[in-house]
Structure formats: C-alpha cells, structure tokens
Amino acid sequence: MEALLAIAIGVLVAAAVYLMLARNVLRFLFGLVLISNAANLTIFVSGGLVEGAPPLIPEGAYAPAGEVANALPQALVLTAIVIGFGLFAFALVLTLRAYSALGTLFSDDMRVAEPRGDNDV
Template sequence: MELLIAIMVGVLVAASVYLMLARNVLRFLFGLILISNAANLVIFASGRLTPQSPPLIPEGADAPVELVANALPQALVLTAIVIGFGLFAFALTLVYRTYQNLGTLNSDEMRLAEPLETQAEARK
C-alpha cells in the first residue's frame, strides 16, 4: 500500500510541477492545488496505513494494545484539506477578477506595474 501511495505522490508532484511551469495563471493554480494534495498524502502516509483497529486505549491500559494508526497526521491532513479549499476558492476568485480586468491569463502579459520602457524592451 505504501508503494502505491509513493507512486501516486510522485505522479502528483510531477504533474503539479508541469502545470506550475506554464505561463497560464490558472494552470499554475491547479498545479499548486495538486502539490498541496501530494503533501497531504505524504503526511497521511506517515501516520501508518494499516487496516488495524482504531487507536482506542482499553480501560486500565496506558497505551493501545494492538498495532494502530496514528490519528495526529489524519487530523492534520483534514485541517490542511479545509485550508487548501479556502485558498483555492480565494485564488480562483483572484484569477477570475484578473481575467476580467486584464483580459488575459498569460503571466507574461500581466505587466501593469512595470514602466512602459521595460514593457517595450520585453516585447523585443
């Protein structure tokens, strides 16, 4: 199971790097979300992927008797998913407003803050 998760993380990271190298801001955003999901899978896999019993401690014991999965990485990943969704919604709104104002999603054409001389030199 760990091998399958490792291969999936590798594919997600490769796809996200490919998307993040594009000049399109929307593709960059999707690459950012993919790399966030890959990091979540790595954290989740660090908590041990076992189909064992839940991490419950029997009465009178100090620790679980059987081999159990760690619940802390699962809680961290759940929190990261919620925060990642909020980040995605906010960034998608920013990309939409940028497209409305500039009429493009190409990052090379988004040069409003630069002086006109620099824009003319960049087009050469």
C-alpha cells in the same frame, strides 16, 4: 503499498510542477491543488499504513486495545485539506477578479504596473 503511494506522490508532484511552470494563472492554480494533495498524501503515508481499528479508547481504559491507526497524521491531513480548500477558493476568486479587470489569464500580459520598454520581447 507504500512504494505504490510513493510513485503516486511523485507523479502528482511532477504534474503539479509542470502545471505551475505554465504562464497561465488557471493552470498554476490547478498545479497548486495537485501539490497540496501530494503533500497531504505524503503526511498520511509518513504516519504509516496500518490495517487496524480506529484509534478509539474503550470506556475505563487508558490506551487503545490492540493495533490502531495513528490519529495524528489523519488530523493533520484533515486540517490541511480545509486550509488548502480555503486557499484555492481565495486564489480562484482572485484569478476571476484579475481576469475581469485585465481580460487575460496569461501572466506575461498582466504587466499593468511595469513599463513597456523597447527591449521587451
């Protein structure tokens, strides 16, 4: 199962890099979301895939009974999902504001502060 998830992570990272290399800012954002999901999946898989019970400790015990899932990667991934969603929402609003101010989503056309020279393509 880990090998299948490793292939899925590789495909997600490859698609994310392809989208992030585009000159369109919206495609860059979608690539950012994909690479964030690939990182979350990597953290989740690194914790180990165990078909066990939830990591709950019975009353009166000091440790879980039997084989349980690792709670740390689950907590890290949950936190990363929330942070990634906040970053995506902020970047999407920033992109919308840039589009309304500049009228384009292409990074080459967003050269407001740079002077246009004769040697520019």
